[in-house]
Amino acid sequence: MAEAAFRCIECNEKAAELHRDYTNGILKITLCGSCQKPVDKYIEYDPVIILIDAILCKTQAFRHILFNTNLDIHWKLCVFCLLCEAYLRWSLRHSSESSDDPADIIRYTKEWEFYGMVALAALELLAFCGGVLLVLRAAAAAMSSRVCSYSGVGVDLHLLLRALLLSGYGKVLLVPAVIWEHDFLPLCLGFIKVFVLTSNMQAVRVILNCSKRLALSSVCAGLLSETIAVWMCQTAAGASLGGDHV
Ligand SMILES: [Zn+2]
Incomplete structure:
Protein backbone atom coordinates (compact mmCIF):
# COMPACT_ATOMS: atom_id res chain seq x y z
CA MET A 1 0.00 0.00 0.00
CA ALA A 2 1.31 3.48 -0.88
CA GLU A 3 2.59 5.71 1.90
CA ALA A 4 0.11 8.40 2.99
CA ALA A 5 2.26 11.41 2.12
CA PHE A 6 -0.54 13.94 1.62
CA ARG A 7 -3.36 15.43 3.68
CA CYS A 8 -7.01 16.04 2.92
CA ILE A 9 -7.36 19.82 2.97
CA GLU A 10 -10.91 19.56 4.34
CA CYS A 11 -10.53 17.16 7.27
CA ASN A 12 -6.73 16.77 7.64
CA GLU A 13 -6.94 12.98 7.09
CA LYS A 14 -3.84 11.42 5.55
CA ALA A 15 -4.06 10.40 1.89
CA ALA A 16 -1.81 8.36 -0.37
CA GLU A 17 -2.44 10.40 -3.54
CA LEU A 18 -4.02 13.62 -4.74
CA HIS A 19 -5.15 12.30 -8.12
CA ARG A 20 -5.25 9.04 -10.00
CA ASP A 21 -3.85 8.66 -13.52
CA TYR A 22 -5.93 6.16 -15.50
CA THR A 23 -4.40 4.26 -18.39
CA ASN A 24 -6.44 6.08 -21.03
CA GLY A 25 -4.95 9.44 -20.01
CA ILE A 26 -7.80 10.53 -17.77
CA LEU A 27 -6.84 12.15 -14.47
CA LYS A 28 -9.31 12.04 -11.63
CA ILE A 29 -9.04 13.87 -8.31
CA THR A 30 -8.95 11.44 -5.40
CA LEU A 31 -11.80 11.62 -2.91
CA CYS A 32 -11.04 11.54 0.79
CA GLY A 33 -11.97 8.28 2.48
CA SER A 34 -13.08 10.17 5.58
CA CYS A 35 -15.10 13.19 4.40
CA GLN A 36 -15.78 12.06 0.80
CA LYS A 37 -14.66 15.45 -0.55
CA PRO A 38 -11.73 15.94 -2.99
CA VAL A 39 -8.47 15.43 -1.08
CA ASP A 40 -7.01 18.62 -2.56
CA LYS A 41 -9.15 20.72 -4.91
CA TYR A 42 -6.32 23.29 -5.18
CA ILE A 43 -4.27 21.08 -7.52
CA GLU A 44 -6.64 22.27 -10.25
CA TYR A 45 -6.58 25.92 -9.20
CA ASP A 46 -4.47 28.78 -10.48
CA PRO A 47 -1.64 29.80 -8.10
CA VAL A 48 -3.14 33.30 -7.84
CA ILE A 49 -6.39 31.85 -6.44
CA ILE A 50 -4.38 29.79 -3.94
CA LEU A 51 -2.43 32.90 -2.91
CA ILE A 52 -5.65 34.88 -2.41
CA ASP A 53 -7.07 32.09 -0.23
CA ALA A 54 -3.80 31.99 1.73
CA ILE A 55 -3.99 35.77 2.24
CA LEU A 56 -7.53 35.22 3.54
CA CYS A 57 -5.96 32.69 5.96
CA LYS A 58 -8.16 29.82 4.78
CA THR A 59 -7.21 26.57 6.50
CA GLN A 60 -7.60 24.59 3.26
CA ALA A 61 -5.11 26.79 1.40
CA PHE A 62 -2.60 26.49 4.24
CA ARG A 63 -2.98 22.67 4.26
CA HIS A 64 -2.45 22.58 0.50
CA ILE A 65 0.74 24.67 0.66
CA LEU A 66 2.22 23.10 3.79
CA PHE A 67 1.34 19.44 3.24
CA ASN A 68 0.63 18.84 -0.43
CA THR A 69 3.30 20.89 -2.19
CA ASN A 70 7.09 20.78 -2.24
CA LEU A 71 7.39 24.53 -1.90
CA ASP A 72 10.98 24.82 -0.77
CA ILE A 73 11.59 28.57 -0.70
ZN1 LIG B 1 -11.26 14.57 4.12
Missing part, protein backbone atom coordinates in the same frame (compact mmCIF):
# COMPACT_ATOMS: atom_id res chain seq x y z
CA HIS A 74 11.28 29.13 3.06
CA TRP A 75 14.98 29.93 3.63
CA LYS A 76 15.17 32.27 0.65
CA LEU A 77 11.94 33.93 1.75
CA CYS A 78 13.30 34.21 5.29
CA VAL A 79 16.47 36.01 4.10
CA PHE A 80 14.42 38.33 1.88
CA CYS A 81 12.04 39.17 4.74
CA LEU A 82 14.99 39.90 7.05
CA LEU A 83 16.40 42.27 4.43
CA CYS A 84 12.98 43.94 4.14
CA GLU A 85 12.79 44.45 7.91
CA ALA A 86 16.34 45.77 8.06
CA TYR A 87 15.64 48.15 5.17
CA LEU A 88 12.53 49.44 6.96
CA ARG A 89 14.45 50.25 10.15
CA TRP A 90 17.42 51.65 8.26
CA SER A 91 15.26 53.92 6.09
CA LEU A 92 13.18 55.12 9.06
CA ARG A 93 16.35 55.97 10.97
CA HIS A 94 17.79 57.95 8.08
CA SER A 95 14.58 59.56 6.83
CA SER A 96 15.05 62.50 9.20
CA GLU A 97 18.63 62.98 7.93
CA SER A 98 17.80 62.74 4.22
CA SER A 99 20.04 64.67 1.91
CA ASP A 100 20.36 65.05 -1.85
CA ASP A 101 24.13 65.10 -1.66
CA PRO A 102 25.45 62.05 -3.64
CA ALA A 103 28.28 61.69 -1.14
CA ASP A 104 25.70 60.98 1.59
CA ILE A 105 23.96 58.33 -0.52
CA ILE A 106 27.27 56.51 -1.10
CA ARG A 107 28.04 56.72 2.61
CA TYR A 108 24.67 55.16 3.47
CA THR A 109 25.20 52.22 1.09
CA LYS A 110 28.44 51.39 2.87
CA GLU A 111 27.06 51.62 6.35
CA TRP A 112 27.56 48.55 8.48
CA GLU A 113 24.57 49.70 10.50
CA PHE A 114 22.33 48.07 7.89
CA TYR A 115 23.96 44.68 8.38
CA GLY A 116 23.66 45.14 12.13
CA MET A 117 19.92 45.60 11.63
CA VAL A 118 19.77 42.42 9.54
CA ALA A 119 21.44 40.59 12.43
CA LEU A 120 18.99 42.16 14.91
CA ALA A 121 16.01 41.13 12.76
CA ALA A 122 17.44 37.58 12.56
CA LEU A 123 17.82 37.50 16.35
CA GLU A 124 14.21 38.64 16.78
CA LEU A 125 13.01 35.94 14.38
CA LEU A 126 15.03 33.35 16.28
CA ALA A 127 13.52 34.53 19.58
CA PHE A 128 10.02 34.41 18.06
CA CYS A 129 10.44 30.86 16.73
CA GLY A 130 12.01 29.80 20.04
CA GLY A 131 9.06 31.19 22.02
CA VAL A 132 6.52 29.47 19.77
CA LEU A 133 8.36 26.17 19.96
CA LEU A 134 8.76 26.37 23.73
CA VAL A 135 5.02 26.76 24.31
CA LEU A 136 4.16 24.00 21.83
CA ARG A 137 6.67 21.63 23.42
CA ALA A 138 5.30 22.42 26.88
CA ALA A 139 1.70 21.96 25.70
CA ALA A 140 2.51 18.72 23.88
CA ALA A 141 4.32 17.39 26.94
CA ALA A 142 1.52 18.43 29.30
CA MET A 143 -1.45 17.28 27.27
CA SER A 144 0.12 14.56 25.13
CA SER A 145 -1.69 13.56 21.95
CA ARG A 146 -4.99 14.99 23.19
CA VAL A 147 -3.99 18.43 21.93
CA CYS A 148 -1.58 17.77 19.11
CA SER A 149 -1.77 15.22 16.38
CA TYR A 150 1.89 14.51 17.07
CA SER A 151 2.33 12.23 20.02
CA GLY A 152 4.14 13.23 23.19
CA VAL A 153 6.68 16.01 22.72
CA GLY A 154 7.27 15.02 19.10
CA VAL A 155 6.51 18.36 17.46
CA ASP A 156 7.96 18.07 13.97
CA LEU A 157 10.62 20.78 14.05
CA HIS A 158 11.32 20.94 10.34
CA LEU A 159 7.65 21.15 9.34
CA LEU A 160 6.93 23.75 12.02
CA LEU A 161 9.91 25.92 11.10
CA ARG A 162 9.04 25.73 7.40
CA ALA A 163 5.45 26.70 8.21
CA LEU A 164 6.53 29.67 10.39
CA LEU A 165 8.98 30.96 7.77
CA LEU A 166 6.58 30.56 4.85
CA SER A 167 3.72 32.17 6.76
CA GLY A 168 5.88 35.24 7.40
CA TYR A 169 5.62 36.19 3.72
CA GLY A 170 3.58 39.27 4.65
CA LYS A 171 6.81 41.01 5.72
CA VAL A 172 7.62 41.70 2.06
CA LEU A 173 4.84 44.33 2.25
CA LEU A 174 7.16 46.39 4.46
CA VAL A 175 9.13 47.60 1.44
CA PRO A 176 6.23 49.13 -0.55
CA ALA A 177 4.85 50.52 2.73
CA VAL A 178 8.11 52.41 3.26
CA ILE A 179 8.74 53.36 -0.38
CA TRP A 180 5.29 54.93 -0.78
CA GLU A 181 5.76 57.41 2.01
CA HIS A 182 2.55 58.65 3.59
CA ASP A 183 1.12 59.78 6.92
CA PHE A 184 -0.42 56.39 7.66
CA LEU A 185 2.88 54.47 7.80
CA PRO A 186 2.60 53.48 11.50
CA LEU A 187 -0.94 52.19 10.85
CA CYS A 188 0.24 50.18 7.81
CA LEU A 189 3.13 48.68 9.81
CA GLY A 190 0.66 47.71 12.54
CA PHE A 191 -1.62 46.01 10.00
CA ILE A 192 1.33 44.13 8.47
CA LYS A 193 2.42 42.92 11.92
CA VAL A 194 -1.11 41.71 12.75
CA PHE A 195 -1.39 40.01 9.33
CA VAL A 196 1.95 38.20 9.75
CA LEU A 197 1.04 37.04 13.27
CA THR A 198 -2.38 35.82 12.07
CA SER A 199 -0.69 33.86 9.26
CA ASN A 200 1.81 32.42 11.76
CA MET A 201 -1.07 31.37 14.02
CA GLN A 202 -2.92 29.69 11.17
CA ALA A 203 0.27 27.88 10.07
CA VAL A 204 0.85 26.52 13.59
CA ARG A 205 -2.80 25.46 13.81
CA VAL A 206 -2.60 23.62 10.48
CA ILE A 207 0.73 21.91 11.09
CA LEU A 208 -0.24 20.60 14.53
CA ASN A 209 -3.99 20.32 13.90
CA CYS A 210 -4.42 21.97 17.28
CA SER A 211 -6.96 24.39 18.75
CA LYS A 212 -7.04 28.11 17.96
CA ARG A 213 -6.33 28.83 21.61
CA LEU A 214 -3.07 26.85 21.61
CA ALA A 215 -1.96 28.39 18.30
CA LEU A 216 -2.76 31.88 19.63
CA SER A 217 -0.91 31.17 22.90
CA SER A 218 2.17 29.97 21.05
CA VAL A 219 2.25 33.04 18.78
CA CYS A 220 1.74 35.36 21.79
CA ALA A 221 4.64 33.59 23.54
CA GLY A 222 6.74 34.09 20.41
CA LEU A 223 5.86 37.79 20.36
CA LEU A 224 6.74 38.11 24.06
CA SER A 225 10.05 36.32 23.49
CA GLU A 226 10.78 38.64 20.54
CA THR A 227 9.97 41.73 22.64
CA ILE A 228 12.28 40.54 25.44
CA ALA A 229 15.07 39.95 22.89
CA VAL A 230 14.61 43.52 21.55
CA TRP A 231 14.62 44.95 25.08
CA MET A 232 17.81 43.03 25.97
CA CYS A 233 19.54 44.23 22.80
CA GLN A 234 18.53 47.84 23.47
CA THR A 235 19.68 47.57 27.09
CA ALA A 236 23.02 46.05 26.02
CA ALA A 237 23.50 48.76 23.35
CA GLY A 238 22.62 51.48 25.89
CA ALA A 239 25.07 50.04 28.44
CA SER A 240 27.78 49.82 25.76
CA LEU A 241 27.29 53.46 24.73
CA GLY A 242 27.22 54.50 28.39
CA GLY A 243 30.48 52.62 28.99
CA ASP A 244 32.11 54.34 25.99
CA HIS A 245 31.25 57.77 27.39
CA VAL A 246 32.78 57.02 30.81
Whole structure:
Protein backbone atom coordinates (compact mmCIF):
# COMPACT_ATOMS: atom_id res chain seq x y z
CA MET A 1 0.00 0.00 0.00
CA ALA A 2 1.31 3.48 -0.88
CA GLU A 3 2.59 5.71 1.90
CA ALA A 4 0.11 8.40 2.99
CA ALA A 5 2.26 11.41 2.12
CA PHE A 6 -0.54 13.94 1.62
CA ARG A 7 -3.36 15.43 3.68
CA CYS A 8 -7.01 16.04 2.92
CA ILE A 9 -7.36 19.82 2.97
CA GLU A 10 -10.91 19.56 4.34
CA CYS A 11 -10.53 17.16 7.27
CA ASN A 12 -6.73 16.77 7.64
CA GLU A 13 -6.94 12.98 7.09
CA LYS A 14 -3.84 11.42 5.55
CA ALA A 15 -4.06 10.40 1.89
CA ALA A 16 -1.81 8.36 -0.37
CA GLU A 17 -2.44 10.40 -3.54
CA LEU A 18 -4.02 13.62 -4.74
CA HIS A 19 -5.15 12.30 -8.12
CA ARG A 20 -5.25 9.04 -10.00
CA ASP A 21 -3.85 8.66 -13.52
CA TYR A 22 -5.93 6.16 -15.50
CA THR A 23 -4.40 4.26 -18.39
CA ASN A 24 -6.44 6.08 -21.03
CA GLY A 25 -4.95 9.44 -20.01
CA ILE A 26 -7.80 10.53 -17.77
CA LEU A 27 -6.84 12.15 -14.47
CA LYS A 28 -9.31 12.04 -11.63
CA ILE A 29 -9.04 13.87 -8.31
CA THR A 30 -8.95 11.44 -5.40
CA LEU A 31 -11.80 11.62 -2.91
CA CYS A 32 -11.04 11.54 0.79
CA GLY A 33 -11.97 8.28 2.48
CA SER A 34 -13.08 10.17 5.58
CA CYS A 35 -15.10 13.19 4.40
CA GLN A 36 -15.78 12.06 0.80
CA LYS A 37 -14.66 15.45 -0.55
CA PRO A 38 -11.73 15.94 -2.99
CA VAL A 39 -8.47 15.43 -1.08
CA ASP A 40 -7.01 18.62 -2.56
CA LYS A 41 -9.15 20.72 -4.91
CA TYR A 42 -6.32 23.29 -5.18
CA ILE A 43 -4.27 21.08 -7.52
CA GLU A 44 -6.64 22.27 -10.25
CA TYR A 45 -6.58 25.92 -9.20
CA ASP A 46 -4.47 28.78 -10.48
CA PRO A 47 -1.64 29.80 -8.10
CA VAL A 48 -3.14 33.30 -7.84
CA ILE A 49 -6.39 31.85 -6.44
CA ILE A 50 -4.38 29.79 -3.94
CA LEU A 51 -2.43 32.90 -2.91
CA ILE A 52 -5.65 34.88 -2.41
CA ASP A 53 -7.07 32.09 -0.23
CA ALA A 54 -3.80 31.99 1.73
CA ILE A 55 -3.99 35.77 2.24
CA LEU A 56 -7.53 35.22 3.54
CA CYS A 57 -5.96 32.69 5.96
CA LYS A 58 -8.16 29.82 4.78
CA THR A 59 -7.21 26.57 6.50
CA GLN A 60 -7.60 24.59 3.26
CA ALA A 61 -5.11 26.79 1.40
CA PHE A 62 -2.60 26.49 4.24
CA ARG A 63 -2.98 22.67 4.26
CA HIS A 64 -2.45 22.58 0.50
CA ILE A 65 0.74 24.67 0.66
CA LEU A 66 2.22 23.10 3.79
CA PHE A 67 1.34 19.44 3.24
CA ASN A 68 0.63 18.84 -0.43
CA THR A 69 3.30 20.89 -2.19
CA ASN A 70 7.09 20.78 -2.24
CA LEU A 71 7.39 24.53 -1.90
CA ASP A 72 10.98 24.82 -0.77
CA ILE A 73 11.59 28.57 -0.70
CA HIS A 74 11.28 29.13 3.06
CA TRP A 75 14.98 29.93 3.63
CA LYS A 76 15.17 32.27 0.65
CA LEU A 77 11.94 33.93 1.75
CA CYS A 78 13.30 34.21 5.29
CA VAL A 79 16.47 36.01 4.10
CA PHE A 80 14.42 38.33 1.88
CA CYS A 81 12.04 39.17 4.74
CA LEU A 82 14.99 39.90 7.05
CA LEU A 83 16.40 42.27 4.43
CA CYS A 84 12.98 43.94 4.14
CA GLU A 85 12.79 44.45 7.91
CA ALA A 86 16.34 45.77 8.06
CA TYR A 87 15.64 48.15 5.17
CA LEU A 88 12.53 49.44 6.96
CA ARG A 89 14.45 50.25 10.15
CA TRP A 90 17.42 51.65 8.26
CA SER A 91 15.26 53.92 6.09
CA LEU A 92 13.18 55.12 9.06
CA ARG A 93 16.35 55.97 10.97
CA HIS A 94 17.79 57.95 8.08
CA SER A 95 14.58 59.56 6.83
CA SER A 96 15.05 62.50 9.20
CA GLU A 97 18.63 62.98 7.93
CA SER A 98 17.80 62.74 4.22
CA SER A 99 20.04 64.67 1.91
CA ASP A 100 20.36 65.05 -1.85
CA ASP A 101 24.13 65.10 -1.66
CA PRO A 102 25.45 62.05 -3.64
CA ALA A 103 28.28 61.69 -1.14
CA ASP A 104 25.70 60.98 1.59
CA ILE A 105 23.96 58.33 -0.52
CA ILE A 106 27.27 56.51 -1.10
CA ARG A 107 28.04 56.72 2.61
CA TYR A 108 24.67 55.16 3.47
CA THR A 109 25.20 52.22 1.09
CA LYS A 110 28.44 51.39 2.87
CA GLU A 111 27.06 51.62 6.35
CA TRP A 112 27.56 48.55 8.48
CA GLU A 113 24.57 49.70 10.50
CA PHE A 114 22.33 48.07 7.89
CA TYR A 115 23.96 44.68 8.38
CA GLY A 116 23.66 45.14 12.13
CA MET A 117 19.92 45.60 11.63
CA VAL A 118 19.77 42.42 9.54
CA ALA A 119 21.44 40.59 12.43
CA LEU A 120 18.99 42.16 14.91
CA ALA A 121 16.01 41.13 12.76
CA ALA A 122 17.44 37.58 12.56
CA LEU A 123 17.82 37.50 16.35
CA GLU A 124 14.21 38.64 16.78
CA LEU A 125 13.01 35.94 14.38
CA LEU A 126 15.03 33.35 16.28
CA ALA A 127 13.52 34.53 19.58
CA PHE A 128 10.02 34.41 18.06
CA CYS A 129 10.44 30.86 16.73
CA GLY A 130 12.01 29.80 20.04
CA GLY A 131 9.06 31.19 22.02
CA VAL A 132 6.52 29.47 19.77
CA LEU A 133 8.36 26.17 19.96
CA LEU A 134 8.76 26.37 23.73
CA VAL A 135 5.02 26.76 24.31
CA LEU A 136 4.16 24.00 21.83
CA ARG A 137 6.67 21.63 23.42
CA ALA A 138 5.30 22.42 26.88
CA ALA A 139 1.70 21.96 25.70
CA ALA A 140 2.51 18.72 23.88
CA ALA A 141 4.32 17.39 26.94
CA ALA A 142 1.52 18.43 29.30
CA MET A 143 -1.45 17.28 27.27
CA SER A 144 0.12 14.56 25.13
CA SER A 145 -1.69 13.56 21.95
CA ARG A 146 -4.99 14.99 23.19
CA VAL A 147 -3.99 18.43 21.93
CA CYS A 148 -1.58 17.77 19.11
CA SER A 149 -1.77 15.22 16.38
CA TYR A 150 1.89 14.51 17.07
CA SER A 151 2.33 12.23 20.02
CA GLY A 152 4.14 13.23 23.19
CA VAL A 153 6.68 16.01 22.72
CA GLY A 154 7.27 15.02 19.10
CA VAL A 155 6.51 18.36 17.46
CA ASP A 156 7.96 18.07 13.97
CA LEU A 157 10.62 20.78 14.05
CA HIS A 158 11.32 20.94 10.34
CA LEU A 159 7.65 21.15 9.34
CA LEU A 160 6.93 23.75 12.02
CA LEU A 161 9.91 25.92 11.10
CA ARG A 162 9.04 25.73 7.40
CA ALA A 163 5.45 26.70 8.21
CA LEU A 164 6.53 29.67 10.39
CA LEU A 165 8.98 30.96 7.77
CA LEU A 166 6.58 30.56 4.85
CA SER A 167 3.72 32.17 6.76
CA GLY A 168 5.88 35.24 7.40
CA TYR A 169 5.62 36.19 3.72
CA GLY A 170 3.58 39.27 4.65
CA LYS A 171 6.81 41.01 5.72
CA VAL A 172 7.62 41.70 2.06
CA LEU A 173 4.84 44.33 2.25
CA LEU A 174 7.16 46.39 4.46
CA VAL A 175 9.13 47.60 1.44
CA PRO A 176 6.23 49.13 -0.55
CA ALA A 177 4.85 50.52 2.73
CA VAL A 178 8.11 52.41 3.26
CA ILE A 179 8.74 53.36 -0.38
CA TRP A 180 5.29 54.93 -0.78
CA GLU A 181 5.76 57.41 2.01
CA HIS A 182 2.55 58.65 3.59
CA ASP A 183 1.12 59.78 6.92
CA PHE A 184 -0.42 56.39 7.66
CA LEU A 185 2.88 54.47 7.80
CA PRO A 186 2.60 53.48 11.50
CA LEU A 187 -0.94 52.19 10.85
CA CYS A 188 0.24 50.18 7.81
CA LEU A 189 3.13 48.68 9.81
CA GLY A 190 0.66 47.71 12.54
CA PHE A 191 -1.62 46.01 10.00
CA ILE A 192 1.33 44.13 8.47
CA LYS A 193 2.42 42.92 11.92
CA VAL A 194 -1.11 41.71 12.75
CA PHE A 195 -1.39 40.01 9.33
CA VAL A 196 1.95 38.20 9.75
CA LEU A 197 1.04 37.04 13.27
CA THR A 198 -2.38 35.82 12.07
CA SER A 199 -0.69 33.86 9.26
CA ASN A 200 1.81 32.42 11.76
CA MET A 201 -1.07 31.37 14.02
CA GLN A 202 -2.92 29.69 11.17
CA ALA A 203 0.27 27.88 10.07
CA VAL A 204 0.85 26.52 13.59
CA ARG A 205 -2.80 25.46 13.81
CA VAL A 206 -2.60 23.62 10.48
CA ILE A 207 0.73 21.91 11.09
CA LEU A 208 -0.24 20.60 14.53
CA ASN A 209 -3.99 20.32 13.90
CA CYS A 210 -4.42 21.97 17.28
CA SER A 211 -6.96 24.39 18.75
CA LYS A 212 -7.04 28.11 17.96
CA ARG A 213 -6.33 28.83 21.61
CA LEU A 214 -3.07 26.85 21.61
CA ALA A 215 -1.96 28.39 18.30
CA LEU A 216 -2.76 31.88 19.63
CA SER A 217 -0.91 31.17 22.90
CA SER A 218 2.17 29.97 21.05
CA VAL A 219 2.25 33.04 18.78
CA CYS A 220 1.74 35.36 21.79
CA ALA A 221 4.64 33.59 23.54
CA GLY A 222 6.74 34.09 20.41
CA LEU A 223 5.86 37.79 20.36
CA LEU A 224 6.74 38.11 24.06
CA SER A 225 10.05 36.32 23.49
CA GLU A 226 10.78 38.64 20.54
CA THR A 227 9.97 41.73 22.64
CA ILE A 228 12.28 40.54 25.44
CA ALA A 229 15.07 39.95 22.89
CA VAL A 230 14.61 43.52 21.55
CA TRP A 231 14.62 44.95 25.08
CA MET A 232 17.81 43.03 25.97
CA CYS A 233 19.54 44.23 22.80
CA GLN A 234 18.53 47.84 23.47
CA THR A 235 19.68 47.57 27.09
CA ALA A 236 23.02 46.05 26.02
CA ALA A 237 23.50 48.76 23.35
CA GLY A 238 22.62 51.48 25.89
CA ALA A 239 25.07 50.04 28.44
CA SER A 240 27.78 49.82 25.76
CA LEU A 241 27.29 53.46 24.73
CA GLY A 242 27.22 54.50 28.39
CA GLY A 243 30.48 52.62 28.99
CA ASP A 244 32.11 54.34 25.99
CA HIS A 245 31.25 57.77 27.39
CA VAL A 246 32.78 57.02 30.81
ZN1 LIG B 1 -11.26 14.57 4.12
